[in-house]
Amino acid sequence: MATDQLLLEVKDLKTYFFLDEGTVRAVDGVDMVIRRGQALGVVGESGCGKSVTARSILRIVPRPGRIVQGEITLHRMRESKNGRTVTEAVRLTDLDPMGVEMRSIRGAEIALVPQEPMMSLSPVHTLGNQIIEAIMLHQRVTKAEARERAIHMLDLVGMPRPSRTIDRYPHELSGGMRQRGMIAMALCCHPSLLIADEPTTALDVTTEAQILKLIRGLRQELGMAIMYITHNLGVVAQTTEDVIVMYMGKVVEEADVDSLFHDPKHPYTRALLRSIPRLGQRTRERQRLESIRGSVPDPYALPKGCSFHPRCAQAIRGVCDREEPPYVEVGPAHKVRCVLYR
Amino acid sequence: MLGYVLRRVTIMIPTLLIISIISFVIIQLPPGDYLTSYAAQLRTMGDIVQQEEIDALRQRYGLGQPVYVQYFKWISGIILRGDWGQSMEWQKPVRDLIWERLALTMVLSGVSILVSWFIAIPIGVYSATHQYSIPDYILSIISFVGVGTPGFMLALVIMYVAMTAFGLNVGGLFSQEYLAAPWSWAKVVDMLKHLWIPVLIIALGSTAGSIRTTRANLLDELNKPYVETARAKGLPEGRLVWKYPVRVALNPFFSTVGWSLANLISGETLVSVVLSLQTIGPMMLRALTSQDMYLAGSFLLLLSTMTVLGTLISDILLAWVDPRIRMEA
Numbered sequence A: 001m002a003t004d005q006l007l008l009e010v011k012d013l014k015t016y017f018f019l020d021e022g023t024v025r026a027v028d029g030v031d032m033v034i035r036r037g038q039a040l041g042v043v044g045e046s047g048c049g050k051s052v053t054a055r056s057i058l059r060i061v062p063r064p065g066r067i068v069q070g071e072i073t074l075h076r077m078r079e080s081k082n083g084r085t086v087t088e089a090v091r092l093t094d095l096d097p098m099g100v101e102m103r104s105i106r107g108a109e110i111a112l113v114p115q116e117p118m119m120s121l122s123p124v125h126t127l128g129n130q131i132i133e134a135i136m137l138h139q140r141v142t143k144a145e146a147r148e149r150a151i152h153m154l155d156l157v158g159m160p161r162p163s164r165t166i167d168r169y170p171h172e173l174s175g176g177m178r179q180r181g182m183i184a185m186a187l188c189c190h191p192s193l194l195i196a197d198e199p200t201t202a203l204d205v206t207t208e209a210q211i212l213k214l215i216r217g218l219r220q221e222l223g224m225a226i227m228y229i230t231h232n233l234g235v236v237a238q239t240t241e242d243v244i245v246m247y248m249g250k251v252v253e254e255a256d257v258d259s260l261f262h263d264p265k266h267p268y269t270r271a272l273l274r275s276i277p278r279l280g281q282r283t284r285e286r287q288r289l290e291s292i293r294g295s296v297p298d299p300y301a302l303p304k305g306c307s308f309h310p311r312c313a314q315a316i317r318g319v320c321d322r323e324e325p326p327y328v329e330v331g332p333a334h335k336v337r338c339v340l341y342r
Numbered sequence B: 001m002l003g004y005v006l007r008r009v010t011i012m013i014p015t016l017l018i019i020s021i022i023s024f025v026i027i028q029l030p031p032g033d034y035l036t037s038y039a040a041q042l043r044t045m046g047d048i049v050q051q052e053e054i055d056a057l058r059q060r061y062g063l064g065q066p067v068y069v070q071y072f073k074w075i076s077g078i079i080l081r082g083d084w085g086q087s088m089e090w091q092k093p094v095r096d097l098i099w100e101r102l103a104l105t106m107v108l109s110g111v112s113i114l115v116s117w118f119i120a121i122p123i124g125v126y127s128a129t130h131q132y133s134i135p136d137y138i139l140s141i142i143s144f145v146g147v148g149t150p151g152f153m154l155a156l157v158i159m160y161v162a163m164t165a166f167g168l169n170v171g172g173l174f175s176q177e178y179l180a181a182p183w184s185w186a187k188v189v190d191m192l193k194h195l196w197i198p199v200l201i202i203a204l205g206s207t208a209g210s211i212r213t214t215r216a217n218l219l220d221e222l223n224k225p226y227v228e229t230a231r232a233k234g235l236p237e238g239r240l241v242w243k244y245p246v247r248v249a250l251n252p253f254f255s256t257v258g259w260s261l262a263n264l265i266s267g268e269t270l271v272s273v274v275l276s277l278q279t280i281g282p283m284m285l286r287a288l289t290s291q292d293m294y295l296a297g298s299f300l301l302l303l304s305t306m307t308v309l310g311t312l313i314s315d316i317l318l319a320w321v322d323p324r325i326r327m328e329a
């Protein structure tokens, strides 16, 4: 599915929030690469900067947050004058976030399925109104055609009776239906990258399974890349082929799903894996689930050295609390930010 | 929707009846009646008051009867014959006194509400979307001062400035020659020429508050996920703000329009007294002080009816703009 063509490159991204209480380094030097059609999972505990990374890519970081450093480059496909498709590199970090060019990318090239489906639709507009708006914003179609496409999209995401549901208000829809609506809205302009920010956290297990299946199917069908944000490693295993693990605004490990699950390197990744129930195990066979000891540090006062060292069982005194750990390659496309592998 | 409106109208009838009783009782509460205050007034002017004359008048207006008899006579007159009783002070049927003033009041209040929204909403939206910017601070200071400034004082200041700086006489709603003239197109034009100053004064009185409300409500809405969804679609910021969060933030305006009507009328009284406008405020104030009870009672009843009707209108408006409420209804 994934090709070798680059789609999105993020280099040394730093997004900070400047609050009265201090500076929150929500994203603190993230690098990642997404290729066309690739599904990349982004995992980590709550507050580690997953959503802020997504917002930075879309250039919708809310005040008082700001991208303070780094580059985000989108390789955009365009029809050239002689009818051939060419790729051009657009540096998103150089664009005016509310300017025409960024707006033509947002929603069209890169789309977002947000974290809270229950709150992410306007309560006073119909579902159709909100989807049709997105279509008409990016495509030259009449209102009737846009409606036609919206209904088609709703049908594609498995919305029951789409030609009627389209005129419903959000409060008349169930959580699963709203989330399908959100996915339809994100897909309606055929983005080359879909950022799904914990799209199933608000849903029950059955609906979650349906939505995951839906996203997998749509990816096959539409050939788009997906950045799948979650704190649930089980979901990553089912949905993506590559994973990055984030901790306190940094990428601490990246690998393909198999290596990450069978040969996790970073103590944090290992702890995360121990804290989830193994897939396919029956309840009584499950080992006692361990939670990671300690808690996420205060975002205003990050620990010196490796920010995980206060919670790390393998921390080396005098090293981990002093030096920034290096990012080392431990296998093909498997990297880890830890002194243990130096 | 229709069933909902019908149900609401049905509930209104007993509500209004109870209100009419309460109004009547309240008017009767101060000691004495119109004739005692009338006699007292004559005496201070040095006239000799014949007790027989007073008694005859008391007989004529039925003031000697028990309160509930008076009430029933009055209310049945209104319901059956549209007869609101006699104004003792003006020596005229109440009916002939109030309608024109009521219409003027409605025009004045209605236009004032619209003008106030027209000024307040854009300013509130600007303030909220530019929170903590210098213009936001300046607008906030002005609107805080505005909230604390009484309307009548503003009226006095504007009158003074208009008089001294522009030589304009801004009192009243009509020029001298149209004051007693019957309604005509020219009179309407004349009224509109005079109307803008009281409209502005009354509107400004509630504008400051409305700016604060808009700003606060919008600030709540601006961080909601649905705004981010709209932004993530690629909508331009201005279009997005007006279509989504403003739309939700303005709901309280629709739900309070009924109350603001009543508030405006009481706020308008002071301004109208200062500007000597022919609206119901000053007349009602006078009727209450002189215990001209049928006139005062009729005003109270009409105002309450307007509030009740206003609330119904707000609810219908709200159901119209907010589909979540439509469902429950």
Ligand SMILES: Nc1ncnc2c1ncn2[C@@H]1O[C@H](COP(=O)(O)OP(=O)(O)OP(=O)(O)O)[C@@H](O)[C@H]1O
Binding pocket: A017, A019, A024, A025, A026, A044, A045, A046, A047, A048, A049, A050, A051, A052, A053, A062, A063, A064, A065, A115, A231, A299
């Ligand atoms: N609008 C904001 N104002 C201030 N700080 C913020 C804001 N948004 C995020 N942050 C901070 O940035 C950090 C990262 O937040 P982010 O939302 O990216 O976490 P996350 O990984 O998505 O967590 P979750 O799994 O809970 O969604 C947190 O410490 C958070 O407090």
Ligand SMILES: [Mg+2]
Binding pocket: A050, A051, A052, A115, A197
């Ligand atoms: Mg998040």
